[in-house]
Amino acid sequence: MVKDDNPAATPANGRKLRSARPTVEPGDDAGAADLGRRVAENLRERRRVSRLSLDELAKLSGVSRAALSQIETCKTNPSLGVLWKVAVGLKIPFAELIGESRESVSLLRRNEAQVLKSVDGKMESRPLARSGAGPGVEVYELRLAGHGDHVSEPHAPGTRELITVLQGSLKMGVGEETYLLSAGDSLVFPADQRHVYANPGGGEGRYHNVIVYRR
Numbered sequence: 001m002v003k004d005d006n007p008a009a010t011p012a013n014g015r016k017l018r019s020a021r022p023t024v025e026p027g028d029d030a031g032a033a034d035l036g037r038r039v040a041e042n043l044r045e046r047r048r049v050s051r052l053s054l055d056e057l058a059k060l061s062g063v064s065r066a067a068l069s070q071i072e073t074c075k076t077n078p079s080l081g082v083l084w085k086v087a088v089g090l091k092i093p094f095a096e097l098i099g100e101s102r103e104s105v106s107l108l109r110r111n112e113a114q115v116l117k118s119v120d121g122k123m124e125s126r127p128l129a130r131s132g133a134g135p136g137v138e139v140y141e142l143r144l145a146g147h148g149d150h151v152s153e154p155h156a157p158g159t160r161e162l163i164t165v166l167q168g169s170l171k172m173g174v175g176e177e178t179y180l181l182s183a184g185d186s187l188v189f190p191a192d193q194r195h196v197y198a199n200p201g202g203g204e205g206r207y208h209n210v211i212v213y214r215r
Helices: 029-050 054-061 065-072 080-090 094-098
Strands: 123-127 137-144 149-152 160-167 169-174 177-182 186-190 195-198 205-212
Touching (some): 029 080, 054 080, 080 094, 137 195, 160 177, 177 186
Antiparallel strands (some): 137 205
């Protein structure tokens, strides 16, 4: 995993280089800023409740103290992988880290959903329900570029995933096992171990992903 806590290099002419690691939809600056504020607030509150210092959370999550501090102060837009690591370190569902308070009725328009990307930009994850809409359950649409892959570190103990192929194919690695899925196929697996999503085809793959946390 490429570290996300290194500041952008500054060349001799003094002009800062833009990061080549997109984590949100291009041009969605307002949405990215809103997401960053929510993550910062939720991270600070969860650390306070858990009585964790930045150093302690860094050890639990594998994310450096400097990166955590930048996230809390809205100085960076963390990647999908970094956010997952922080959520696991805090022992909370991913949606609780990025989301708002739960409502009795929750409507999410397609253009309102904040799309997150992997560091290399090959994996996109779009929530299909607002964060906190259901207890212990999250639903996403995943898009994976042709011949791309994405490694997911273990989620919280007891977490399970259901993935369904909507378009293309998927080579799903769970622990030491590998499963090849075609359009319409589904796989349920324990997500508290390392798992790998790989698109063996040349075209983009689309999938529905349901994450269920142990309550």
